[in-house]
Amino acid sequence: MLTSTFYRLINEELEQILAKHPNDEALHTHRNPEQNKGYAFLVWFLDFYGQQPLYNRYITDGKDDSSCDIIFSNTDSHEQTIFYVVQSKWVSLKVSEEGRLLRKNKPIQEYPKIKKEEFNAVISDFATVASGTRKPGKNESFNKKYEELITHLERNGKAKFIFFTAADYNETIEDNMQAFKQEYAPNITLELIGIDRIRRDYIEFKFKEIVANNPLEYTYSPEDTDIVLDIERYKNGGNPLDDNAYLSTRDMLQFEGRTQAYIFTLKPKTIHTLFKKYKFKLFFKNVRNPLHRSNYNEKIVETLQRRPDTFWYFNNGITAITKRIPDVGKNAQTLTVKGLQVINGAQTVYSVYQAYENANHDQREIMDTDARISFRLIRSSDEDFNLEITRFTNSQNAMEPRDFVANLEEQRRLQNESFKTAVWYEKRRSEFRLEEKKLQELGIRVLPNRFFVESYLAFCLQRPTDAVFNSDKFFIKSVGTVKGLYDDIFNEKTSFENMLAAALMWEQIGDHQASVINSLLSGFYILPEEQNMALYVLAFSRVILKKYLEATYPNKLINIDQFILNNAFTKATHYDIIFNANAYACYRFIGRIYLSNFENVKLHVKQLVKSNTFYEVLVHEEENSSIDLKEFEEAANNLDKMIKLAQSMLPTNKEKDTE
Template sequence: MSQLHVRHVRDYLDREYRDLVDLSDLDGRPAGEKESAFFSRALGALAVQHLSGCDKSVAVGAIVDGFDDGHVDVVLSQDRPPVLWLAQSKWNERGNAGFGVGDAAKLREALDNITNGEFAGFNSRFRALEASIDQVISNPQVKIVLVVALLGDNVLSAAVQAVFDKIMRDARDLVSIRVVGLQDFHDIVRSAAGVGDASVNLDLRLDSPGYTEEPYKVYQGLVNASQVADWSERYGNRLFDKNIRAALGLTEVNQALLDTLLSRPEDFLYFNNGITILCDNLGRTARHAMNTHGPADLVLEGASVVNGAQTVHCVAEAMRRDPDNAGKARIWVRVISLENCPDRFAEEVTKATNTQNRVEARDFVSLDQNQARIRDEFALSLHKSYVIRRGEREPEPDAGCSVVEAALALASIHRDPAIVARAKQGHERLWRDDTYEKLFGPKVNAYRVWRAVSLLRAVKEEIAAAQDELIGRASQVATHGDFAVVNLVSRQLDLRGIGDADVDWATIVEQARKLAAPTLANVILSVDLHAPNNYVQTIFKSEEKARQILGDHSTTRPTTFNYMATLPDVYRATKPERKSNAVGVLVDANAISDGTSLEFRAQTGRERRELLLWLTEDPRRGRATWVNDRRAPLLWEGDGKQYAPTALVLHMFIEATGSSPKTVQGTSRWTVHGRGTLVDIANLVREDLTE
């Protein structure tokens, strides 16, 4: 039977992906090797397409498999919500593809490199996606899904599972694992052909049920958390076949749901909008049917959760963590039968229930009289706008701010490191009673709010400027550690008069600007000290790590920091050159043959922001060939002229943006396949000469 399954999957991939998957990098290779590569790449694309819900063309465009793929075959970034999908695929004609500890370790290596922003070792296909990848991993709310796509058994060995378990422990809530095996692929193929047996049938007990027969049959009532968790365990994402999206993992909003389930399960009913289920047929058993006030036992055929996928996911996760406590929660459920509904009714219900505006915790802030007072003070004392209600147009930066920016700014200068970590978890975390009251008390006035905002903005501007000279993990610390830097800068300032009208705040802001870059350097070094093996995307959300990095919040100035520290060369985009120039060393040693191909590799955040899209528009712009000429060794494909490495990078900036950075090390940006950058090759030559 497995061979029949393989054939069905093989035929589907051949039919749907044959004309889409790029195999040009394998020209001249044996036909068998090209065929195997095609099916492996197509399999990975199908897995990511199915799990993410993206279009087929998007999934194919995310294939990076090939030389220098960094041990990952498909890389897909999505913005809303921010999710990065990293897939390894294994094709086997017999349907018994395996996934070993070495494969898992390689996927871990790819994860580490990508989360640290270390993209230099990846191929041109990856680099075409680099800007979007960099953008999504820079989002504090990003979730990363590691996908194992196997044409074989979807049960991993204990040794492989142990590797993945460690990844998830190290990454906290950042990473999840999805395994898609032969049976799963066969289900996908059958479903696409309209013959799938993926129907979900649920036995459902509703407490306090309500019932409506006309015009369409609807039941609504309460179910306990254990029922919902059982659905998730039995059916997984099949529950959401008709939904706009599947469960998204622990997003900012989902974390709030999970916290309520674990800490206040009895209140979950009142805080959650519930679950909507569509089904092809709906029946009620005789049990309790005669009891007017009793429960209703329902039988659902062809059921699909069309609204509430995130609720199902969070309930299941809470039951796994603390079944005794989370089991006290009850959830509103509405069941709609499609038996006599018109065509497209299911699609209309799905769209309507997923696009209605939900009430956010922030919305209740508008009822706080303190916020109304601050808004009035903004207008009367500062002549600026303070936007409280969601949906209102936010003012221009010089004209005011929103309550969200105000909350983040006040949190970033708070003396409790836990508050700083909560700000990085997302502004939704700041509206909860214990945190909100610490930020917006009756003594907080418009001056304090606006000055906190101006301090946050100024320090972040300096961080962004410093980040242009940082690479790899250090650049990611600059992105995700911005609130920590603001907090440490604020402790070096005299903020006693932050709420006083007569304080010379402009001078304090200028002091903050001067402190920002050295403080960032020390945060980077502190991360190396306290969290060398942690994913940067999780460090600053952790209250424990925040206390280690920010020090004891009872002290005004953390004494463990040397604010004049310098960073290791490995973190700097422009590194000190050795006495002998790299180009001169290479030419004198004839280390690179004339005509050797080179590729440009962006390293800094600025280079990715300003050059990558421009390079993608015309791939020739990112290629050059070597000429053994000390003055101008790079023959650029962009215009057919020769340049020195640094001069060429500066020229590329001017062509792309109209301006260029003050300094850049061009020899560290141009790479020879399989040998590294010009700097790397020159260093090897120097070592040989000294032996």
């Protein structure tokens, strides 16, 4: 979503807040509605992250019309009190009828960044609060909370300072941020939430219906923490007169294999405690994570509430991985593991949590007495092995290879980068829940990552043969004898801008042109229907575009991908260059394959599909030839003639190469 589009969305929601509370004096302090948006922005922040009821008690105006402060406290999952100090800063811009952002009635050239001097003032304010030297203001409720904060810090309590701004990040403030963090660590932390983070959380919550990481909740990571699990042991088969006689051979299973593993049973209370403490971070490595807000299974909840004694029989249980499991003794009822990730059964965990959370004391007792959940725990710190476990434990339903890597850092990074544009990177199937019509209204398109990958592999990496014939390996890592392309495609050099440029060029080729190319090449070599040979032309178009730009602008170093991003739309200044590059690439590519005798054409097509080597030969020949600029500009007309000539050379089915 373009920043201008997102700003308009938030601006409209601030106007709705002001209109919804016409009698709230705090929201309407200023005669100019624009000046009231600073207060409304903090109200929006508290409402969005779930703390809305606090706003009218503790907010105090800042030193200007666009900033506000608030201090409040929450109890975290450890039952510890955490104080939050928040300062917000709205960016006041006007929105034209065309949707452009204006400042002083002129279109802005660049979205505003955090001003260094303003941020220094925020840090200075935070420092006076943290050190206890801030003077009381007019808001008595705010003053009272401030006194409570100081007492809390004196008792070694924790606090989180948040600067919430509609401006964009500015690298020049980084040193001051780090200096504050070092000065007041470890009990005081600092978080900056700018327009990019707000947009990301907004998309997660509104478009995916996922509970985003909440800056107003103090959550703990389960990946590297010591976690205590209460496991259930039964007295069946021991001395009936001895209450401490536990039979270890029937109430758990210990597997002696490649790695240490157990199967236990847990009470609903244990599951509830785990989720309450770690929330959705428990599912970071789960391919079906993150869960939608409404995605708890009503059947699971109903069984736990109404027929808890049948729960173990009906539910498949939970599979989790951990970095360390201690030896489990005969009488052990608790064990401490190092880190925990649920890789299968996330819906069970979330549903058990919902049922238990909404139950009263008596209902919880019944659940804990009658219901048990199977819990398979596997020790592993091998990330590749973890991925394999995840893949096979989630194979009961149809899954695509891309689903198993959707939670990896590079996939999340590429998607977050895409959120700054009007074309979004879908890293897992059906993850965006918003109607297509609403997306279109916002000018947003969603494309699956496999579409980005095939175009990027062909266009940017110049490996069209892999793009055409090895699509099943796009999201597979090379492990042992299994050879995949994942690490070749996704690495530190992979940027969404490059992927988007490739995808836009791929779209320019169009279905009609692609079908013509496929029919011409498959005329000499029988190919599976799903293979799109037009990816060779896409790859070739980069070679052609580079040659054209070098010939036209000999004294300029032009970034090809950036040129495409700036011009790949019908109203762009140089759209005709993009269009002609594709047409001319098709013209030259077909010419190099077809302008020969019949037997050579057959050989060329056969060589093309066997490896990338023949394509590289074609590229080398093209790079060492001059470009006819007039021919380039008339590429569309010349292409039609070339296609007709090539079609006249197509063999009959009997003459096709079937090797």
